[in-house]
Amino acid sequence: MISLRANIEEYKLPAYSLIDFRSLILILLFLIFLPFSAVSQSRQELEKQRVKLQNEIKEINTLLFQSQKKEKTLLSDLSDIVQRIGVRTKLINTINEETNQLNIEIKENERQVRLLEERLEILKKDYANMVVQSYKSKTKNSRLMFLLSSESFLQAYKRLDYLKQYASYRARQGEEIKIETVKLENLTDYLVETRNEKEELIAINLKEKDSISEEKKSREGLVKSVKNKEKKYIAQINKKQKEEREIDAKVQKLIAEAIAKSNKESNVKSSGFALTPEAVALERDFISNKGKLPSPVERGVIVRRYGKQSHPTLKGITIESNGIFYATEKDANARVIFDGKVLAIQVLPGKKKAILVQHGNYISVYKNLDNVTVQKGDLVSTKQQLGKIHTDKSTGKTILAFVLFKEIHRQNPEEWVYKN
Structure with missing residues (x-):
């Protein structure tokens, strides 16, 4: 009887320990998510700015680059290409900032995945120990005998309450494992999505850098042509x-x-x-x-x-x-x-x-x-x-x-x- 009570109390102790651990995890996640939300908001602004600059480049290509290259439009053509290089430079800088923000977000996600994996491992071990101890207690004494061996009605009532709490705690542990597993799966999926988004941005950035290199070569050629008739253009x-x-x-x-x-x-x-x-x-x-x-x-x-x-x-x-x-x-x-x-x-x-x-x-x-x-x-x-x-x-x-x-x-x- 004393042995079984000790077993029940042993099961309750991990519960208090787990509550403390759970509180610690919640505090850590709060501290993690606080800067993460700010980063996420900043990245949304950067994404909006990137789309705006990409649309501006499309408009410049459509509205400014319609004439054929000829002497009387050289100055105008040079001005157009300078403007496009300026906008494309802003776009590259924005993409770089966005990529940096994604790197921060990926690191935060990876840290959260590790925390959830550690937490899930502790929950599973705790649950496995509980199942083993429960099986052992059932082989030594049945629940009925545990209740019938009570010295008084009050003691039997308390023992029944312990058993209910124990069963409820086991059920909660099982549900918590399911919830944490889903959280981990979702976060892992999001991490994969974020990494893919980073790869796409890197590809866009490389393409823009290639474009700006070609445009700078074109600008150099136009500058030479304009320089030859600078006085005429100034007039x-x-x-x-x-x-x-x-x-x-x-x-x-x-x-x-x-x-x-x-x-x-x-x-x-x-x-x-x-x-x-x-x-x-x-x-x-x-x-x-x-x-x-x-x-x-x-x-x-x-x-x-x-x-x-x-x-x-x-x-x-x-x-x-x-x-x-x-x-x-x-x-x-x-x-x-x-x-x-x-x-x-x-x-x-x-x-x-x-x-x-x-x-x-x-x-x-x-x-x-x-x-x-x-x-x-x-x-x-x-x-x-x-x-x-x-x-x-x-x-x-x-x-x-x-x-x-x-x-x-x-x-x-x-x-x-x-x-x-």
Whole structure:
């Protein structure tokens, strides 16, 4: 009787020991999963960035590399390839970071697999010992005899409770082994999947490195060709910059005249337009959408950003951009970025046109259009088409120049338009 009680108590002791071990494992897993979840989130962001850069390269290939290589497009071709090399370099760096994150994740997974394997081994040994001890106890004394040999009813009740606890503990051990086995199988499968994903990234990275090596060779050849006629290209750039400044000055003058006219008609003095309550509300909505406004082209690649910047291919040459220049597909239409009213339609050199749309005291300008589908005074709604964008016959490129003003003061459109 004393021997059997000792056996029962012996079975209970491992239970307390196992609880302590289980708590330790849970703490370890918590500490492991805490940085792991942060890594996983960062990897998701990297994956999103990688897909974005891959799509950008596809757009560059489609929208910028349409013309045949000839002397009059050499500078443009060189600029295009420099842009593609820049994006591809970012892609390679992103893939490298993503691969590093995968390495961290794989190491964490491997550590968790080892922990689960050790835990499962302990559970199985504990369960096997329990089964053996249970078999031995059954051969020495039956459960009935164990209960009948009790000295009192209370003792018999306690012995029956011990037996129930023991049976319940054995059942829990069996279930826990099943659960841990499933966990281990799932984690092992995920580890295999992660390793495969790493191998795919390495393959993509090698392909991108091969591509960028070829592009750099092509760039070197173009640089030599451009260098031979550098003075000619610099003169062309300066002439183009002068034309852009003249056009922007005319746009500013046109806006200033419109402001003066609205103030005169309303008999007020202000640096901005005399706005109706409806126009004030529209401007408020426009400002609240800063950073979320749609692009003025449905599909496009930015080929020149806002502000002063070094020329992408000619060293020592600085260009100034009053807006964003988008390369888009042939026969594409410009679209308005927000609800507003057509303030003016301006004719540019070469019979191209610019449309000015008023959004309260903000004016969005869409330049380099062949024809327009709206008239002065028309009310337009977000993403409404304004006109077809001009395609240059020499380069084969379709470029929209997009400028944004607050009254007569230029704004950086990149701060207002949503970045995909």
